[in-house]
Amino acid sequence: MSMQLGTCIKTVFFPIPTTRTTLHSETTLLPCRIGYTARVSHVPLVRKVSIDPLRVSCCSNNGSESGVVAEKVEETEKSYTCVMKFGGSSVANAVRIREVANLILSFPEERPIIVLSAMGKTTNRLLLAGEKAVSCGVTNADSIDELSDIKDLHLRTVEELGVDREVIAKHLEELEQLLKGIAMMKELTPRTQDYLVSFGECMSTRIFAAYLNTLGVKARQYDAFEIGFITTDDFTNADILEATYPAVAKRLHGDWVSDPAIPIITGFLGKARKSCAVTTLGRGGSDLTATTIGKSLGLPEIQVWKDVDGVLTCDPNLCPQAEPVPFLTFDEAAELAYFGAQVLHPQSMRPAREGDIPVRVKNSYNPKAPGTLITKTRDMSKALLTSIVLKRSVTMLDIVSTRMLGQFGFLAKVFSIFEDLGISVDVVATSEVSISLTLDPSKLWSRELIQQELDYVVEELEKISVVNLLKNRSIISLIGNVQMSSLILEKAFQVLRTLGVTVQMISQGASKVNISLVVNDNEAEQCVRALHKTFFECGELSELEIKCTPENGSVSALS
Numbered sequence: 001m002s003m004q005l006g007t008c009i010k011t012v013f014f015p016i017p018t019t020r021t022t023l024h025s026e027t028t029l030l031p032c033r034i035g036y037t038a039r040v041s042h043v044p045l046v047r048k049v050s051i052d053p054l055r056v057s058c059c060s061n062n063g064s065e066s067g068v069v070a071e072k073v074e075e076t077e078k079s080y081t082c083v084m085k086f087g088g089s090s091v092a093n094a095v096r097i098r099e100v101a102n103l104i105l106s107f108p109e110e111r112p113i114i115v116l117s118a119m120g121k122t123t124n125r126l127l128l129a130g131e132k133a134v135s136c137g138v139t140n141a142d143s144i145d146e147l148s149d150i151k152d153l154h155l156r157t158v159e160e161l162g163v164d165r166e167v168i169a170k171h172l173e174e175l176e177q178l179l180k181g182i183a184m185m186k187e188l189t190p191r192t193q194d195y196l197v198s199f200g201e202c203m204s205t206r207i208f209a210a211y212l213n214t215l216g217v218k219a220r221q222y223d224a225f226e227i228g229f230i231t232t233d234d235f236t237n238a239d240i241l242e243a244t245y246p247a248v249a250k251r252l253h254g255d256w257v258s259d260p261a262i263p264i265i266t267g268f269l270g271k272a273r274k275s276c277a278v279t280t281l282g283r284g285g286s287d288l289t290a291t292t293i294g295k296s297l298g299l300p301e302i303q304v305w306k307d308v309d310g311v312l313t314c315d316p317n318l319c320p321q322a323e324p325v326p327f328l329t330f331d332e333a334a335e336l337a338y339f340g341a342q343v344l345h346p347q348s349m350r351p352a353r354e355g356d357i358p359v360r361v362k363n364s365y366n367p368k369a370p371g372t373l374i375t376k377t378r379d380m381s382k383a384l385l386t387s388i389v390l391k392r393s394v395t396m397l398d399i400v401s402t403r404m405l406g407q408f409g410f411l412a413k414v415f416s417i418f419e420d421l422g423i424s425v426d427v428v429a430t431s432e433v434s435i436s437l438t439l440d441p442s443k444l445w446s447r448e449l450i451q452q453e454l455d456y457v458v459e460e461l462e463k464i465s466v467v468n469l470l471k472n473r474s475i476i477s478l479i480g481n482v483q484m485s486s487l488i489l490e491k492a493f494q495v496l497r498t499l500g501v502t503v504q505m506i507s508q509g510a511s512k513v514n515i516s517l518v519v520n521d522n523e524a525e526q527c528v529r530a531l532h533k534t535f536f537e538c539g540e541l542s543e544l545e546i547k548c549t550p551e552n553g554s555v556s557a558l559s
C-alpha cells in the first residue's frame, strides 16, 4: 500500500468515526475496520500518516489542529462479518453441537468468528475436581468423579459426532496428570486453577472445529492465549489489556488473508502479561472474549447465543414470568450485568461500547426469537423499567465520621482505604458525616481472604469513624429510565410497604439507568417477585403510556 505524504489522497481503513475528524493532539488514532479502503483528503499540516491493519495515525507538524476528511471508497477484500459466541448450555453435548453447527451454516451470507465456552457444566466440574484433588491423595486423583464425568462427556461427544478422539486425547491425559500434581502438592493456587479450567474451552473448541471440518466446512481452532489475548496477572479474574486489540486483529486478519477458514476460538481465556501463564476472565468471561474480538476487528455485529430468548426482565429462575427485553443501551446492559444478571459478563459491554458495535443476545434453542439488541442509544421516551436484578450476600458498611460537621476530606480518606486494599465499592449513599456503602467481593477469590480483608477494612476505617458492618444484605437494582425515578420509586415503595420491608439504603447512579435498593437477604426474593409483578405482569405499568414534561421534569402515567 503506497502513501504519498503531502498530497491529499491517503489510504486508510473504514469506518472513520465521522466524516470530519479533527486532530486534537499531535498524534490522533482513528479507529478503522479491516477490509475497507477509504480516501482521506485535505490534510494540511499533517507530517506523517501511518497505517497498520487496524488504524491510521496522523501526526501534525506543530501540534495545532488540522482537519482530515475521510470517506468510504470501496470494500477491498471480504473479511469476517460478525462474531458469534455460544455458551456452555449451547454446546452441552453432541446433539447441541450439531444444532449449533447447523445454525451457523444457516447464515451463508455471514463470515463469522466463533467463540465457544466449555461444554455444559464442565467449568464447574473442573473447579470441583481441583478442590477434591487437594485433599484426596495422589493415588485417588484419577478416580475423582468429576474427572470421570468430564472424560465420559467429551469422549461420548467425539464418538457421536464422528470426530477422531485424538483431537482431545492429549488434553484428557494432561488433565489427569494435572490433578495428580495438585494432589501431590496438596495445594490449588489461583494460577493452577486457571490452567485447570482452561481445559474445558480448549477441548470444546477442538471438538467443534474438527466436527465442522468433517462436514467439509473449513474451520481452524485457536487458543485465545496463543493469539494475543493479553491480560493482567489477576488469576481467576484477569482484565484484558489494550495490546490485545491489535494483536488479535493482526493474527485473525492475517490468517484470513493467507488461508481463509472459520476461526473457532476459546472463550474465557487469556495469557498473563508478566508470568505468561494462562488466565481466566472471571465466570462467564466468554462474552468478554467475543466483544473483545468484535472491537479488535471493528466487526459490524457481536452475537451472544444463550439458552434464553435474550436479556429478560428478571432472572427467570426467580420470576418464571420474565419476558425478553427487545432493546437495551450499553449502559443499561452494563449495569444489569454488573449488578448480578448472570446473562452477561460484567465487563463485556466495555469493548462493544468503545467500538460502538451492536450486541445481539439470541437463543440458540430458539433462533427465531428476535432476542435483545444492545446499542449505544435507544428511544427512551416510553421506557420505564427495563429489568430487575438481584445481587445476594452483599456486605454493607455504615461509616459515621468521628469528626465534626463540615470536616473536609472524610470521603477521600474512606475511599483511599478501599483503593489501597483494591476493594471495589458497589453502591454508595452519603450525608455530611456518614457514608453507607456495599462492597463487591467478586475480586476476592477465597472466603478466608474476604473475612481477613473485611477485618482489615474495619480496623482502618475505625481510625477515623464509627463503623457498623452489616452482612447478608441484597441489592435490588431497578434498571431503566431513571428520568422517571419519581414514578418508579412511588410504585416500588408502595410494593415494599405492602410487604412490610424496610429499605436500608437507596442510591441512584450517575449513569441514570439504575436505582439500587438494599434490603435483607431473606426478604429480597419476595421483593423482586412482587416488584416484577407490579412493573411487568399487571399490564398497568408495562403497557403504560408515559407523559413527561421535560421543562419541569414532572411525570404522569396514563394507563
Ligand SMILES: Nc1ncnc2c1ncn2[C@@H]1O[C@H](COP(=O)(O)OP(=O)(O)O)[C@@H](O)[C@H]1O
Residues within 6 Å of the ligand: 086, 087, 088, 089, 090, 117, 284, 305, 306, 307, 308, 310, 311, 312, 313, 314, 315, 316, 317, 341, 342, 343, 344, 387
Ligand atoms: N435478566 C436475565 N435475563 C436472561 N437470563 C438471565 C437473567 N438473569 C439471569 N439469567 C440466567 O442467565 C442464564 C444465561 O447465562 P449463561 O448461563 O451465562 O449463558 P451461557 O452459558 O449460554 O453463556 C439464563 O439461563 C438465565 O437462567
Ligand SMILES: N[C@@H](CC(=O)OP(=O)(O)O)C(=O)O
Residues within 6 Å of the ligand: 086, 087, 088, 089, 117, 118, 123, 124, 200, 267, 268, 282, 283, 284, 285, 286, 287
Ligand atoms: N466456561 C466459563 C466461561 C463462560 O463464559 O461460560 P458460559 O458462556 O457458559 O457462561 C464459565 O463457565 O464461566
